[in-house]
Amino acid sequence: MPLDTSTTYPLTRLRLDGRRWNELRLLQAQISTNSASSGSSYLSMGNTAIMCTVHGPAEGRRGEAGNAAGAVVEVDVNIAGFAGVDRKRKAGGNDRQSSQLSNSLRSTFQSHLHTYLYPHSTISIQVSILSADGSLLAAAINACTLALVDAGIPMPGLLCGCSAGMSGSASTPQDSKNDSLDPLLDFSLPEEQELPFLTVGTATPIAGGQDGMVDDVDDMKISVLHMERTAHSSYIETMLAVGIDGCKQIREILEGVIKGSNKIIFPSRDDL
Amino acid sequence: MKSLRRDFSSSPQSANVSSKVFVRSTKSGKVQKIVRELYLRQDIPCSSKLCSICYSHAPVDADGVGKDAKNTLVVNNADLQSVVPFILSDRPAGTKAFPGGHYIVPDTNAFLNGMDLFEQPGAFRDVIVLQTVLEELKNQSLPLYNRLLALIKTDENRFYLFFNEFRLETHVRRRPEETINDRNDRAIRTVAKWYREHLHQASRNGKMEKAIPAIVIITDDKENIRKAREENVPALSLLDYVAGLEDSDKLLDMINESKEGKGQRGELFYPEYYSMSKILTGVRAGTLHQGTFNISPYNYLEGSVSVSAFDKPLLVLGRNNGNRAISGDIVVVEVLPKDQWKSPSSKIVDEEAVTRNENPEVEDHEAVVTEREQKALQEEVKKAHGKNAEGKPHPTATVVGIVKRNWRQYVGHVDPASTSSLTKTGRRQQTVFVLPMDKKIPKIRITTRRAADLLGQRILITVDAWERDSRYPAGHVVRSLGEFESKGAEIEALLLEYNVQYKPFPKVVLDCLPSEGHNWAVPANKQDPGWKDRRDLRDRLICSIDPPGCQDIDDALHARPLPNGNFEVGVHIADVSHFVRPGNAMDTEASMRGTTVYLVDKRIDMLPPLLGTDLCSLKPHVERYAFSTIWEITPNAEIISADFTKSVILSREAFSYEQAQLRIDDSTKTDDLTQSMRTLLHLSKVLHQKRMDAGALNLASPEIKIETESELSDPLMDVKTKALLATNSLVEEFMLLANITVASKVYDSFPQTTLLRRHASPPPQNFEGLSTQLQKKRDLKLDVSSSKSLADSLDRCTDPKNPFFNTLIRILATRCMTSAEYFCAGAHAEPEFRHYGLASPIYTHFTSPIRRYADLVVHRQLAAAIGFSTADGLSRRSKLEDICKNLNYRHRNAQFAGRASIEYYVGQALKARGERLAKHDGDGNFGVDEEGYVMRVFENGIVVFVPRFGIEGIVRLEDFMLPGDTVRPTTDARKELALRRDSDFDAEEYTLRVWENGHPEPESSAMFELFERVRVNVSSVKEESVRAVGKRRVRIIVLGKA
The missing domain is CATH 2.40.50.140 (Nucleic acid-binding proteins)
Structure with missing residues (x-):
């Protein structure tokens, strides 16, 4: 039996993969990975790897009336048969986990994107989970954001997701005097199976004008909040605070990815 | 297409990512390959106080951020308050081999073989426990892993858990063709080397001329020692290391017996166990049966296993069939053919008497069943076949596998006959037998160098193994409790034997007590949050009735007439749940202890005495928080309504049973308090009658009472059977009523998770023996069809010439019944809730929260049911089921311990008397x-x-x-x-x-x-x-x- 976080963390302040409480896993991403689609991305957070492609906005399928108010977002999540520890024979089926993910993603991006610009059309997002090692929803949000940016679909700001939880079962009220539990950032699969956590997604509107991006804390809003497993309500604030901080770190990385790819598309004078 | 391969070159952080790959097989036989990331780092401290480097980047927990500033989240590394303090001493102890002091790095096998050594206070200090070792230990033995964790958590021994796999310098990648064991050994050596260099460097930096401690690997793996020597790392086997310590004789005995490697195997006495898969298929197919192995208290060669497939327990006769099972183990048995079925033994066979002269050292010529044992058994067989009387032969079985060993530490003493006279003074190692106090446990063979010292002592031993080539299990000494018959040793032995937690409360528990200590009082101001939702019952004439000298007063009562002719009756229970918050250290400790244990002259409390005997205790003339149940009752004891509330009460008087009785009987007293007690007494009699009519059983178990502290009088005169007064039954009736009322109230609110108590109807075959005996000897019939009919037929079991006969039968009948148990409402169907002995359809424990944890849980549930608090932490059924299991176990053990303590005192009293008489009469x-x-x-x-x-x-x-x-x-x-x-x-x-x-x-x-x-x-x-x-x-x- 491997060690578990709730016993060893208080002794060493180290998590089971050697991270501290406030550290993200290694996050790497690329965009425009698939030229056949309108937008695409590949993102890995630790051993979680996700590929995402976006098609559209395109005209809705024939026969469907479409929505006059704006574009309809469709999300299809496919968890590869080889993504988990056990290889599943029947891949791509509509299992509970993938439909839950696609529902969350659809409602998230339906309200996040400026869909009113594209009435009677459909934006379809295809998410393929190649390897699942925790924080699936957060990673999928990030991958979708990148792919949507690549597809050039207008949105008020980058939507970034991150998971956060507690280092113990957290089933009783938080005791402010001798608090033995620490919040943990960016859960991996073994941590998800053991501890309570939530997934939070935040969006910061991009201020227009010459300054470009101004990170104004007051304008930041939480677009997604998804609680997994039960924890006492007094811990929510702590987890949320850590999760939002994680989102900020992720935003910087994603911005780096987007700007980095711009360089290649529009080479600056120095490169020429 | 672009390549999507992970690009490690781009990020500086990524150089430190490694991965751990391992393969595991699941229960169903599937093989899984698991890949985990590892983030290697350099900020894991060595935790030595000698080191000046590590301190600057020691880890900071989330509190280093500051609680209120979490939104800004700036990590403040300089805030050393939240840095984990360094553990390893700057002046570690030296030994002969390492005069300059040393740190110990034990290998996994050192813990496996010598856990008791490491737990010995003061023997091993400054130990570096590696992550590699901890993980391996967890794989091999969960109990040892938990013990090691407990050691790491205590400060005094200075055990440091070093996560070597995450430190860049000490991380070791498995080489191709390298076994996992070799890799782990290499990891340990790497750590030792790193520590040495690191400390050298640190001392150079610090310019301090302190001796640098040696880093010593302790391992029983010869290959590892050899490689370590090659690499110039000091390494010793556990034996060699311990031999170099002071006090080595005592410590050497604690090394695990089984792993010492006996070399060639001797003769194999016992058959091999079936393979796990064969057992599993057999159990599933119904050809094998699983159950708990029990040894008869009268005959050590006769074991029994109760399985669901047979209504009579399966007999396991003789050591050979018992096949190394020890009473309490969960075993798998195979039923023997019908011609080998026998009736249970009618003979007393005592292990000590039969095998008195065996020699523990020589194993070569003995068979599993010695001739004398064989003879004892054969007589049995003859008898069973000779006649087919009332006892039809029972099915017999043989043990073919062990599912779970339930070995614990046993208290016993060295069999003096097994020590050799030559070694009385010498220090030669010899093998001796230990006779456990529990008759059901076989002799245990131990190897010791201190046989002479251990003679005449109560000792604590552990069983390590029972190999096929050994007649008796092998074990080792943990420690000596003290001389025989010295009071301290005997009482401690008894507490250990029944697994009672008797250590003083740790500091974390005491920290949970209210800071005011004994000065705590009910707040005077009613606006205080403590008064929220509490009813003021200070005007009621409340009193408590308890045994004399009772300090932890759980309950108090009152009654007063209502204008409509009915009565208001209140039972007020100490509000322990106000002080013990769910989930804190005190709550955890109490839930583990489960109950207060009463010995003759000692009480082992469940809660710290400040709560039990003062703040919670409903003492007279002081305001106290209570949890009250208030009924409206007609003079015929019909219950009109029941109401539950948290309250504040003021007890007017604390009576003993006798005082209360005197006060009630004294016709000159006509004050309101006495009147209300008379009302209570009257109502209790009606209630009692109703209960009896419903079929409640009046059971008997031998109960006696010993009064200590009487130097002058004959101690035997102080052994009294407990007297029963009407006031005893007064209190009891109302407590039963309160328990029943609360049970149904809570059950209404939490049909899945209510903690209840039930007493299952005993199966009729339990009474078979007693009922035939009565039929034969007295021509009396025992009707066991219902509790009512049983109660009636027990009433008829009288003998005019023998007034005690009825009680005797009740004692015997009680033994035929199942014992009452706590359970979680969801675990049984509603008809099964019945409490057979009390003839109540539903029952729980509510009235003694100071001394029983179950009551505390029920208090919390009732508080949630009446909307006083939320049901936090009470809603998990699995958790409650664990609590129930533990409570049942603790409850039973507390009873056994109490009885054993009385037995001990009776023995002591008899001994004192004998000695006094001997002085007079020779x-x-x-x-x-x-x-x-x-x-x-x-x-x-x-x-x-x-x-x-x-x-x-x-x-x-x-x-x-x-x-x-x-x-x-x-x-x-x-x-x-x-x-x-x-x-x-x-x-x-x-x-x-x-x-x-x-x-x-x-x-x-x-x-x-x-x-x-x-x-x-x-x-x-x-x-x-x-x-x-x-x-x-x-x-x-x-x-x-x-």
Whole structure:
């Protein structure tokens, strides 16, 4: 039996993969990975790897009336048969986990994107989970954001997701005097199976004008909040605070990815 | 297409990512390959106080951020307050081999073989526990892993858990072709080397000229020691290391016996266990059966396993069939063919007597079943086949596998006969037998260098293994508890034997107490949050009635007339849940202890005494928080309504049962308080009658009471049977009523998770034996179809000439029943909730939260049910089921411990009396002549119950006084007598006739039958043995009929 976080963390302040409480896993991403689609991305957070492609906005399928108010977002999540520890024979089926993910993603991006610009059309997002090692929803949000940016679909700001939880079962009220539990950032699969956590997604509107991006804390809003497993309500604030901080770190990385790819598309004078 | 391969070159962080790959197989036999990331880092401290480097980047927990500033989240590294303090000493102890001090790095096998050593206070200090080792230990043995964790958490021993796999310098990648074991060994050596260099560097930086401690690897792996020496790293085996310590003799004994590597195997005595898969298929197919292995208290060769497929327990006869199972283990058995079925033994067989002269050292020539044991068994078989009387042969079985060993630490003493006389003074290692206190546990073979010291001591031992080539299990000494019969050692032995937590409360628990201490009081201001939702009941005339000298007063009562002619009756229970918050350290400790344990002169509290005897206790003349149940009751004790509320009360008086009785009987007193007590008494009588009519059982278990602290009087005079007054039953009735009312209230609110108590109806076959005995001997019928009919038929079991007969039958009937248990409402269907003994459809424990944890849980549930608090932490059924399991276990053990303590005191009182008489009269036999009753009849003895002392004892043939005898048999003559006596046992009539060899005439023989009243002499004697020390036991001599 491997060690578990709730016993060893208080002794060493180290998590089971050697991270501290406030550290993200290694996050790497690329965009425009698939030229056949309108937008695409590949993102890995630790051993979680996700590929995402976006098609559209395109005209809705024939026969469907479409929505006059704006574009309809469709999300299809496919968890590869080889993504988990056990290889599943029947891949791509509509299992509970993938439909839950696609529902969350659809409602998230339906309200996040400026869909009113594209009435009677459909934006379809295809998410393929190649390897699942925790924080699936957060990673999928990030991958979708990148792919949507690549597809050039207008949105008020980058939507970034991150998971956060507690280092113990957290089933009783938080005791402010001798608090033995620490919040943990960016859960991996073994941590998800053991501890309570939530997934939070935040969006910061991009201020227009010459300054470009101004990170104004007051304008930041939480677009997604998804609680997994039960924890006492007094811990929510702590987890949320850590999760939002994680989102900020992720935003910087994603911005780096987007700007980095711009360089290649529009080479600056120095490169020429 | 672009390549999507992970690009490690881009990020500087990524250079430190490694991965751990391992393969595991699941229960269903699937093989899984698991890949985990590892983030290697350099900020894991070495935790040595010598080191100046690590301190600057020691880890900071989330609190280093500051609680209120979490939104900004700036990590403040300079905030050293939240840095984990460094553990390893800057001046570690040295040994002969390492005079400059040393740190220890133990390998996994060191913990596996010598966990008791590491737990020995002061023996091992400054130990670096590696992550590699911890993980390997968890894989090999979960209990040892938990013990090691507990060690790491205590500060005094300075154990440091070093996560070596995450430190860049000490991370080791498995090489191709390298086994996982070799890799782990290499990891340990790498750490030792790193520590040495690191400390060198640190001391150079710090410019301090302190000696740098040696880093010593302790491992029992020879290959590892060799490689370490090659790499110039000091490494020792556990044995060699311990030998170099002071006090090594004592410590060496604690090394695990089984792993010492005996070399070649001797003869194999026991059959091999079936393979796991064969067992699993067998159990599933119904050809094998799983159950708990129990040894009969009267015959150590007869075990039984209760399985669902048979209504009678399966008998496991003899050591060979028992196949190394120890009482309490969960085993898998195979039923033997029908022609080998036998009836249960009717003979008393004592291990000590049969195998007295075995030599622990020599194993070569012995068979599993010695000749004498064989003889004892064969007689049994003959008998079983000889007649087919009422006892149809029971199915017999043989153990083929062990699912779970339930070995614990046992208390025992070294068998003096097994030590060799040569080594009385020497320090030579020798093998001796230890006789456990629990008769059901076989002798345990231990190896020790201190046999001479251990003689005459109570010792604590652990069983390590029971190999096929060994007749007896092998174990090792954990520690000595002290001299025989010294009070401290005996009481500690008893507490250990029943697994009672008796250590003082740790500081974390005491920290949970209110800071005001004894000055805490109910707030005067009603606006205080403490008053929120509390009813003010200070005007009610409340009093408490308890045994004399009671300090932890759980309950108080009141009654007052209402204008409509009915009564308002209130039961007020100490509001413990106000002080003990769910989930804090005190709550965890209490839930583990489960119950307060009452010994004769000692109380082992569940809650710290500040709460139990002061703040929670409903003492008179002080305001206290309470949880009240208030009924409106008609004069005929019909309940109109019930109401539950948290309250504040002011008890007017704390009575003892006797005082209360006197006050009620005193007709001159007409004040309101006395009147209300009279009302309560009246109502309780009606309630009692109603309960009896419903079929409640009046059960009996021998209960006696010992008053200590009387130097002058004869201690035996202080052994009293507990007196019962009407006021006892007054309190009891209302407590039962409160429990029942609360049970149904909580059950309404939480149908899945209510903590309830039930007493299952006993299966009729449990009563089979008793009912045939009654039928045969007294022509009485026992109707067990319902609790009502049983109660009635028990009432009819009387004997005009023998007033105690009825109680005796009740005691025996009680033993036929199942024991009551706590359970979680979701675990059983509603009809199963029934409490058989109380004849109540639903029942729980609510009225003693100071001394029982179950009551505390029910308090919380009731508080949630009435909307006083939320149901946080009470809603998980699995958690509650774990609590129930533990409570049942603790509850049972507390009862056993209490009984054992009384037994010990009776023995001590008898001994004191014997010694005093000996001073006056010289030699002879000193005991107390008493009345006793025959409880069971065996082929070679009877079991006699002595109500005066509440003890029962085996009387062997040599302990009978025959009609011709004039002198009472003395202790010394026993052996000789035993050979001369002869007996005749009639299994159908339950009689035993005893006579002297060659004189079987009726006039010179004595005849005893079941239930008969006999005159006995009770004394406490030292067990005779070759050496001076022996164990004391109560001896009963039958003098004749009464």
